[in-house]
Amino acid sequence: MLAEILTIGDELTRGEIVDTNSAWLAGRLWDLDVTVRWMTSCRDDEADLRAALAAACARVDLVLTSGGLGPTEDDLTCDVVAAAAGVPVAIDEGARARLEQFLSSRGRPVSEVNLRQARVPAGARVHASPVGLAPGFEVALGGVPVVCLPGVPRELHAIWEAGLAARVDELRRAHGAAPRIARRVYRLFGCGESQVSEALRGLVDDVAGASLHYQVKFPEVLVKLVVRDPDAAAAAERLAALDAGLAARVGAWTYGTGDEPLPLVVGRALLAGGHRVAVAESCTAGLVGALLTELPGASGYFVGGAIAYADDEKVRQLDVSPATLGAHGAVSEEVVREMARGARARTGAGIGIAVSGIAGPGGGTPAKPVGTVWLAVDGPGAGHRTFRMRWPGPRDQVRTLAAWWALELVRQAIGGARA
Amino acid sequence: MLAEILTIGDELTRGEIVDTNSAWLAGRLWDLDVTVRWMTSCRDDEADLRAALAAACARVDLVLTSGGLGPTEDDLTCDVVAAAAGVPVAIDEGARARLEQFLSSRGRPVSEVNLRQARVPAGARVHASPVGLAPGFEVALGGVPVVCLPGVPRELHAIWEAGLAARVDELRRAHGAAPRIARRVYRLFGCGESQVSEALRGLVDDVAGASLHYQVKFPEVLVKLVVRDPDAAAAAERLAALDAGLAARVGAWTYGTGDEPLPLVVGRALLAGGHRVAVAESCTAGLVGALLTELPGASGYFVGGAIAYADDEKVRQLDVSPATLGAHGAVSEEVVREMARGARARTGAGIGIAVSGIAGPGGGTPAKPVGTVWLAVDGPGAGHRTFRMRWPGPRDQVRTLAAWWALELVRQAIGGARA
Numbered sequence: 028m029l030a031e032i033l034t035i036g037d038e039l040t041r042g043e044i045v046d047t048n049s050a051w052l053a054g055r056l057w058d059l060d061v062t063v064r065w066m067t068s069c070r071d072d073e074a075d076l077r078a079a080l081a082a083a084c085a086r087v088d089l090v091l092t093s094g095g096l097g098p099t100e101d102d103l104t105c106d107v108v109a110a111a112a113g114v115p116v117a118i119d120e121g122a123r124a125r126l127e128q129f130l131s132s133r134g135r136p137v138s139e140v141n142l143r144q145a146r147v148p149a150g151a152r153v154h155a156s157p158v159g160l161a162p163g164f165e166v167a168l169g170g171v172p173v174v175c176l177p178g179v180p181r182e183l184h185a186i187w188e189a190g191l192a193a194r195v196d197e198l199r200r201a202h203g204a205a206p207r208i209a210r211r212v213y214r215l216f217g218c219g220e221s222q223v224s225e226a227l228r229g230l231v232d233d234v235a236g237a238s239l240h241y242q243v244k245f246p247e248v249l250v251k252l253v254v255r256d257p258d259a260a261a262a263a264e265r266l267a268a269l270d271a272g273l274a275a276r277v278g279a280w281t282y283g284t285g286d287e288p289l290p291l292v293v294g295r296a297l298l299a300g301g302h303r304v305a306v307a308e309s310c311t312a313g314l315v316g317a318l319l320t321e322l323p324g325a326s327g328y329f330v331g332g333a334i335a336y337a338d339d340e341k342v343r344q345l346d347v348s349p350a351t352l353g354a355h356g357a358v359s360e361e362v363v364r365e366m367a368r369g370a371r372a373r374t375g376a377g378i379g380i381a382v383s384g385i386a387g388p389g390g391g392t393p394a395k396p397v398g399t400v401w402l403a404v405d406g407p408g409a410g411h412r413t414f415r416m417r418w419p420g421p422r423d424q425v426r427t428l429a430a431w432w433a434l435e436l437v438r439q440a441i442g443g444a445r446a
Numbered sequence: 447m448l449a450e451i452l453t454i455g456d457e458l459t460r461g462e463i464v465d466t467n468s469a470w471l472a473g474r475l476w477d478l479d480v481t482v483r484w485m486t487s488c489r490d491d492e493a494d495l496r497a498a499l500a501a502a503c504a505r506v507d508l509v510l511t512s513g514g515l516g517p518t519e520d521d522l523t524c525d526v527v528a529a530a531a532g533v534p535v536a537i538d539e540g541a542r543a544r545l546e547q548f549l550s551s552r553g554r555p556v557s558e559v560n561l562r563q564a565r566v567p568a569g570a571r572v573h574a575s576p577v578g579l580a581p582g583f584e585v586a587l588g589g590v591p592v593v594c595l596p597g598v599p600r601e602l603h604a605i606w607e608a609g610l611a612a613r614v615d616e617l618r619r620a621h622g623a624a625p626r627i628a629r630r631v632y633r634l635f636g637c638g639e640s641q642v643s644e645a646l647r648g649l650v651d652d653v654a655g656a657s658l659h660y661q662v663k664f665p666e667v668l669v670k671l672v673v674r675d676p677d678a679a680a681a682a683e684r685l686a687a688l689d690a691g692l693a694a695r696v697g698a699w700t701y702g703t704g705d706e707p708l709p710l711v712v713g714r715a716l717l718a719g720g721h722r723v724a725v726a727e728s729c730t731a732g733l734v735g736a737l738l739t740e741l742p743g744a745s746g747y748f749v750g751g752a753i754a755y756a757d758d759e760k761v762r763q764l765d766v767s768p769a770t771l772g773a774h775g776a777v778s779e780e781v782v783r784e785m786a787r788g789a790r791a792r793t794g795a796g797i798g799i800a801v802s803g804i805a806g807p808g809g810g811t812p813a814k815p816v817g818t819v820w821l822a823v824d825g826p827g828a829g830h831r832t833f834r835m836r837w838p839g840p841r842d843q844v845r846t847l848a849a850w851w852a853l854e855l856v857r858q859a860i861g862g863a864r865a
Contacts, residue, residue, distance in 0.1 A: 040482040042473030043661045045466050049487070054461030063459040064494065066487035068468070075483065082501075221517040221559050241518055242457045243598065251462075306732070306753060312739040313725070313732020316753045320731035323807055323841060331759035333752065334725065334735045340750040340793065344763075374759065388742050419551060421577060421600075422742055 028202045030056055031065040031083040035076060035094035035104060036178060039068045048093045048176075048183055055187060059196050060205045061089065071101040080111055084171040088202055089195070094178030096161040098143045104175050105164075109148035112166045117149035118142065122162045129160060154194070158185040165194070172198055206236065207259035209266040213250040213273065215280040216289055216435055220248050226276045234265055246428045247288065250277070282438060293434045294322030297329075300441050302377055302407060306332035306433075307345050307370035309357065309383040310400060314430040330376045335366065345369030345381075358383050358395055360403070360413050367405035378440065379405040380433050384416070386425045400429040404436045412436060447621045449475055450484040450502040454495060454513035454523055455597060458487045467512040467595075467602055473661075474606060478615050479624045479674075480508060490520040499530055503590040507621055508614070513597030515580040517562045523594050524583075528567035531585045536568040537561065541581045548579060573613070577604040584613070591617055625655070626678035628685040632669040632692065634699040635708055635854055639667050645695045653684055665847045666707065669696070701857060712853045713741030716748075719860050721796055721826060725751035725852075726764050726789035728776065728802040729819060733849040749795045754785065764788030764800075777802050779820055779832050786824035797859065798824040799852050803835070805844045819848040823855045831855060 032049045039046050046068060053063040064087055069075045076095070083090045095104030109116045122145035127137050147153055147164040154163035154174070159182035165174045174191065176183045199205060215223060220243050227250070231237035236255040241248065252269055256262035274281070283292045297304060297319075306315045313334050320329055333344035338357050341347040346369040347362055355361045363381040371379030384400025391397035398418040405411040414436055418428050451468045458465050465487060472482040483506055488494045495514070502509045514523030528535045541564035546556050563580040566572055573582035573593070578601035584593045593610065595602045618624060634642060639662050646669070650656035655674040660667065671688055675681035693700070702711045716723060716738075725734045732753050739748055752763035757776055760766040765788040766781055774780045782800040790798030803819025810816035817837040824830040833855055837847050 039469070040472055040485060041476045041659065042469040042471070042482070043659055045464060045469040046485075047464050050458070050461040050464040052461070053459055057460045063461070064489060065498075066459060066465075068485035070483060221557070221563075224518045225557060225559050240456055240460075240520070241516075242462055243516075244463070245598075245600075249462075308732065308735075310739075311732075311736065312744070312748070312750075313727065313730075313735030313753065316727075316732030316755070317730065317736055317845075320729075320755065321842070323805075325731070326755060329731065329755050331731075331753040331755040331763070333763075334732065334750040336735075336739065336745060336748050336750040343793075344750070344752075374762075386742075417552070419548075423740070424600075426736070426739075 028061045028089060028199050028205060029064045029087040030061050030089040030091065031067065031087040032063060033079055033083055033090060033092040034066070034068045034178070035071065035092060036068075037071050037101070039094075040070045048178065048180055051180065051184065052091055052093070052187070055192065056195070059192070059199055060208060061195065061199055071095060071103060073103055073107055076103055076107045077111065080108065080168060080173065084168045084173065088171060089198060090171060090173040092173065092175045093183055096144065096175065096177045098140050102143070105146045105148065108166060108168075108173060108175055111168050112148050114149045114166075116146050118145050119147045119153050119162055119164075121153065121155055122147075122160065126160055154186050154191050155189070156182050156186050157189045158182055163191065206255040206257050207262050209254045209256075209259070209262035211252050211266060211270065211284055212286075213252065213277070213281050214283045214285075214288065215248045215250060215277060216246065216282050216431060218248060218277075218280040223248050223250060223277055223280065227273065230272055230276065231269060234269060236262065237265060237269060245424065246431045282435065289431055289434050289438070290318040290321045293438050294319060294325060294328065296438060296441055298322070298324065298327050302328055302441055303330055304328055304378045304380065304437065305330045305370040305374035305376035307366035307379060307381040308332070308334050309336055309341070309366075310386045311382045311426050311430045311433070312336055314426055315380060315382060315433045318430055318434060330374045332370050332374065341366060345373065356395070358385055358399060358401055360401055360415070363401040363403035364405070364411065364413060367403040367411065371405050377407045378437065380437055381405075382429050382433050384425065384429055386422045388422060398425050400425065400432070402429065402433050402436055404433075404440045407441060410440070412440060447480045447508060447618050447624070448483045448506040449480050449508040449510065450486065450506040451482060452498055452502055452509060452511040453485070453487045453597070454490065454511060455487075456490045456520070458513070459489045466599055467597065470599065470603065471510055471512070471606070474611065475614065477627070477629065478611070478618055479627055480614065480618055490514060490522055492522055492526055495522055495526045496530065499527065499587060499592065503587045503592065507590060508617060509590060509592040511592065511594045512602055515563065515594065515596045517559045521562070524565045524567065527585060527587075527592060527594055530587050531567050533568045533585075535565050537564050538566045538572050538581055538583075540572065540574055541566075541579065545579050573605050573610050574608070575601050575605050576608045577601055581605075582610065625674040625676050626681050628673045628678070628681035630671050630685060630689065630703055631705075632671065632696070632700050633702045633704075633707065634667045634669060634696060635665065635701050635850060637667060637696075637699040642667055642669060642696055642699070646692065649691055649695065650688060653688060655681065656684060656688060664843065665850045701854065708850055708853050708857070709737040709740045712857050713738060713744060713747065715857060715860055717741070717743065717746050721747055721860055722749055723747055723797045723799065723856065724749045724789040724793040724795035726785035726798060726800040727751070727753050728755055728760070728785070729805045730801045730845050730849045730852070731755055733845055734799060734801060734852045737849055737853060749793045751789050751793060760785060764792065775814070777804055777814055777818060777820055779822070779834070782820040782822035783824070783830065783832060786822040786830065790824050796826045797856065799856055800824075801848050801852050803844065803848055805841045807841060817844050819844065819851070821848065821852050821855055823852075823859045826860060829859070831859060
């Protein structure tokens with residue numbers, strides 16, 4: 028079953044707001060095995076909206092729209108859809124009752140402008156809103172179900188959850204049997220998309236219904252493995268077999284599967300292992316600490332630490348030796364090693380993490396070009412590890428990547444095998 | 447001049463990522479007086495992409511695409527566009543050179559997969575990427591300019607800034623005379639969109655060609671004031687008159703105009719004033735330090751400071767009195783005042799900034815609900831100021847907002863009048 032999502036409004040086409048409804052709906056439809064083929068946005072323009080609806084109904088089996096159901100003159104969706112369906116506009120009595128209740132609770136009468144939000148095409152299936160005033164509605168245009176939803180994300184989500192999801196599932200079943208989908212998302216760090224696709228080349232070639240999909244989400248790469256089969260168990264079985272092959276090829280870059288990015292994965296591992304961590308940050312200036320505390324309950328493993336941007340602070344806060352600084356410079360293996368040790372010793376944490384680098388755009392030298400970052404992890408136990416990163420990118424990327432490498436070194440240090 | 451933006455990729459139509467490129471480009475085109483009529487997203491599907499290009503070229507004067515220029519097999523844009531233009535695919539030598547340089551600096555050879563990113567339709571106008579590997583390119587399909595850009599937002603932005611904006615402006619002029627536009631973007635912090643729109647209600651009603659546009663970019667609100675007139679000087683004059691009225695109404699929330707968000711504005715002000723700053727962070731855990739160092743050359747004003755997540759660290763690193771902690775709790779005016787003083791005294795910086803709050807989702811109490819954050823700025827001079835924020839939102843929003851409030855307090859402390 029193919030679908031199109033049509034979002035309506037000048038605020039979209041002028042770039043004033045980012046359309047999050049399309050992705051939200053697309054993700055839900057994908058989970059119901061409905062494939063979104065097109066996503067379209069158009070202005071608050073009657074002719075364009077009419078054209079968009081006609082084009083959509085000609086090329087997919089289900090159309091969802093969002094926007095243009097508000098009370099103002101430029102909200103055209105109801106009128107255009109009703110005209111396309113050849114029916115008049117009517118007031119939905121349920122929506123009118125909600126409106127009257129809402130306004131009377133504020134001591135206000137129902138005006139004609141208010142009432143515009145209760146309008147639906149006559150005879151439409153109404154999808155009442157549990158949280159807003161404008162209901163969603165559904166009509167068939169040329170045999171294709173068209174579901175119109177308000178543009179406010181919170182209202183759209185609530186209508187979906189309250190009953191539209193079930194309705195779409197019903198429509199999909201009526202449309203015919205669809206293959207069941209088994210899927211898994213692998214999260215990789217420390218590699219580029221091209222390295223990953225090279226490593227995985229041919230993996231799914233001879234496996235029926237299997238496909239690989241890549242997504243770069245700097246600084247990580249996501250790989251989605253999908254297997255389709257009329258039989259859910261068969262799809263799951265082939266997925267499990269491919270899972271092993273995938274691990275063999277890119278396991279060294281894979282830090283996890285599923286929804287959680289590295290900061291949350293590392294936070295959970297620290298919490299589970301009963302570790303306590305402190306940071307010593309120079310070029311990242313707090314970014315490692317900020318990432319390490321994204322997980323609620325971070326106080327269970329995160330102590331704090333030093334932002335030692337100036338060299339004096341490295342000495343004062345972390346007991347870095349001025350001699351080491353003088354001999355090797357602030358961006359060196361020797362200095363980050365002392366920083367990590369200092370963070371650990373000063374705070375009493377079992378693990379100290381240090382970062383010092385040249386984020387740029389200035390400050391690079393031939394020996395230490397912009398993008399050179401040294402990292403060190405001291406502990407747990409007596410062990411320590413260091414790592415030199417080189418990334419000739421812009422300042423924000425160097426810093427983000429350095430902070431992620433710090434987390435990755437921690438993950439490795441506490442025994443997080445690459446998945 | 448009418449435009450269409452076409453974004454390409456299964457990750458969009460499956461709802462795996464929110465398409466921010468369309469809104470970003472639409473905003474830029476709008477600034478150049480190019481009206482986006484349609485925004486379309488399609489899958490990595492050859493036939494659909496071909497159909498989308500044909501439909502776009504039939505209904506607008508300019509097409510911008512994003513996505514499908516990566517190194518993998520499902521990146522089809524170059525092939526489909528070249529076929530539509532009736533030309534073969536060629537390697538762009540500039541992009542090849544960049545690629546070779548990039549990979550050799552990492553000690554890696556150029557593979558065939560890598561090289562796919564250097565492909566363009568033969569004879570296309572190349573829009574080189576200042577930051578990425580895949581260049582953008584432009585061909586004419588049926589007389590309509592089609593500009594293809596990589597899907598990675600950072601690369602797309604860089605190509606736009608480096609030369610594409612000027613090229614689109616050139617195309618627009620060639621397309622015919624358009625009214626001149628005078629515009630100014632005001633950046634507001636500490637207020638909601640509805641408060642701003644209420645405060646500005648009626649401001650432009652009687653001014654010919656003038657309009658106001660809002661954009662919420664959490665945690666700030668952007669207000670765009672636009673005046674259109676065939677005569678550029680007349681447009682500028684009316685804009686200047688409106689500027690004063692706008693300042694009178696929302697000046698108290700306005701921290702700047704133009705492209706730079708608060709972290710850069712504050713960084714420049716600190717640098718210009720010869721200030722030196724240190725931080726003392728609890729719930730933000732480094733976020734204030736990270737924001738303060740976004741500006742290149744931050745070492746000119748940023749010293750470092752303490753991440754004091756655990757209460758013990760507030761005592762150890764910042765000399766917060768255990769008695770104060772016991773009497774008022776870590777999230778209190780008294781404690782942040784001592785934290786800011788401690789950061790200043792310990793580092794010798796002229797300004798100390800402190801943040802302590804309940805980011806949630808747990809840890810709230812009736813007296814101090816989740817989203818309660820205390821901030822303090824000590825200095826410059828003998829003065830200090832404190833501020834209590836309350837924001838009953840999700841953890842990441844509470845932390846981001848708290849860090850921005852810290853910057854805003856610094857801005858006020860060093861005499862940054864609201865614009």
